[in-house]
Amino acid sequence: MKKRVVLIGGFHKTKSLATSLIKKGYYVTAINNNMQNCQSLAEIDKLTVFNGDGSKPFILEDANAYNADIAIVLTERDDDNLVICQLCKKRFHVKKTVALISDPKKTEFFYRMGIDSVVCAISAIAGIIEQQAFLDEMATLVPVGEGRIRIAQVPISQTAPAVNKKLWKLSLPKEVTIGCVLRGDKSMIPRGDTRILAGDILVIISSDEHEMTALKELTGR
Amino acid sequence: MKLFTSKKNRGHIIIIGCGRLGANLANTLSDDEKSIVIIDKNKDSFRKLSSSFGGIILTGDATEISVLSEAEIEKTTAVISVTNNDNTNIMVAQLAKELFQIGQVVARLYDPERECVYREFNIDTICPAVLSTKEIDKLLDASEEMEGVV
Numbered sequence: 096m097k098k099r100v101v102l103i104g105g106f107h108k109t110k111s112l113a114t115s116l117i118k119k120g121y122y123v124t125a126i127n128n129n130m131q132n133c134q135s136l137a138e139i140d141k142l143t144v145f146n147g148d149g150s151k152p153f154i155l156e157d158a159n160a161y162n163a164d165i166a167i168v169l170t171e172r173d174d175d176n177l178v179i180c181q182l183c184k185k186r187f188h189v190k191k192t193v194a195l196i197s198d199p200k201k202t203e204f205f206y207r208m209g210i211d212s213v214v215c216a217i218s219a220i221a222g223i224i225e226q227q228a229f230l231d232e233m234a235t236l237v238p239v240g241e242g243r244i245r246i247a248q249v250p251i252s253q254t255a256p257a258v259n260k261k262l263w264k265l266s267l268p269k270e271v272t273i274g275c276v277l278r279g280d281k282s283m284i285p286r287g288d289t290r291i292l293a294g295d296i297l298v299i300i301s302s303d304e305h306e307m308t309a310l311k312e313l314t315g316r
Numbered sequence: 317m318k319l320f321t322s323k324k325n326r327g328h329i330i331i332i333g334c335g336r337l338g339a340n341l342a343n344t345l346s347d348d349e350k351s352i353v354i355i356d357k358n359k360d361s362f363r364k365l366s367s368s369f370g371g372i373i374l375t376g377d378a379t380e381i382s383v384l385s386e387a388e389i390e391k392t393t394a395v396i397s398v399t400n401n402d403n404t405n406i407m408v409a410q411l412a413k414e415l416f417q418i419g420q421v422v423a424r425l426y427d428p429e430r431e432c433v434y435r436e437f438n439i440d441t442i443c444p445a446v447l448s449t450k451e452i453d454k455l456l457d458a459s460e461e462m463e464g465v466v
Contacts, residue, residue, distance in 0.1 A: 150402075150403055150430070151427070151429070152429045152430065153429070172403070173379060173407065174379055174401070174403040174404045174406065174407035174408075175403045177403070177406070177407050177410070178402075178403040178406050178407065178430065178433055181433040182430060182432070182433055185432045185433060186432045186433075198379075198380065200380075200381050200382075201381065204381075204411065204414070204415055207414060207415075208410060208414065
């Protein structure tokens with residue numbers, strides 16, 4: 096059976112999430128309280144759209160939220176998001192609830208109130224901007240485990256100190272692992288005797304605080 | 317001496333939302349010599365308070381933890397959330413109850429349908445629609461009885 100996802104509130108986020116989830120084979124329902132937004136959302140193929148206030152139980156009922164697998168709540172207001180998630184969880188027995196919040200200070204409180212996953216847009220975006228602004232050498236960066244662990248792509252330039260060195264000769268902190276080396280269109284899992292060449296892209300997995308040391312060792316910056 | 321003891325018995329109450337209900341409540345409780353902090357997002361709302369209101373007014377969004385701390389919520393005996401948004405009231409009530417462990421928390425809710433959300437948190441709720449229904453029902457019953465007597 097297809098997994099059912101309910102998206103509540105939000106417009107641009109809902110639009111792109113719905114498209115990508117439908118592509119992945121989920122059965123997606125969107126609830127939005129703005130008629131115009133609903134009409135625009137309805138243009139997405141296979142998306143079921145409901146117009147109404149998602150914090151009202153009867154709207155959730157109409158949208159058949161009962162026993163859905165995932166509810167993702169994306170309205171602009173934290174209080175609405177909290178109440179909708181709690182309604183989904185307690186009254187409609189949705190298996191997993193995800194809430195977007197704008198105030199990072201309330202993340203812990205939301206978890207305490209039983210929300211399964213809390214996404215704080217502001218701190219996530221601030222983190223990305225910080226990375227973009229200060230670390231040009233990093234192409235992409237994925238925070239894991241509330242940002243304690245990071246997976247980063249590090250391109251190795253001609254002048255980097257790690258060039259032509261074998262992995263075991265690098266003095267990387269213990270908390271840093273080179274998970275993969277991307278060379279041309281090939282990817283390989285490195286071993287101790289793998290030599291790093293200019294133009295390689297290293298995928299490194301590191302703890303938050305050792306990332307900078309590792310970068311310095313690898314790229315010299 | 318009497319002044320001292322009466323001061324000690326005063327409860328410290330936070331009221332959130334200075335609408336008709338909030339302002340009325342603040343005026344009444346302030347007359348009862350209770351120490352009141354009233355919070356509203358909009359500073360024009362405080363015009364509804366009577367001139368004899370002796371409490372503290374605080375402009376800010378009570379769903380922010382920092383605003384609640386500024387209102388000295390740790391020292392409070394009761395929190396009453398009466399903004400015009402049900403979801404705000406629920407969230408403030410849950411913040412007060414769960415994060416600050418306030419003993420008595422009252423929230424006003426227009427829509428009684430969301431009961432399952434706050435039932436387990438021991439939050440007292442006032443629902444104007446339910447109250448009005450009961451009152452009107454009572455009035456109708458009374459007039460019917462009167463007719464019966466006549």
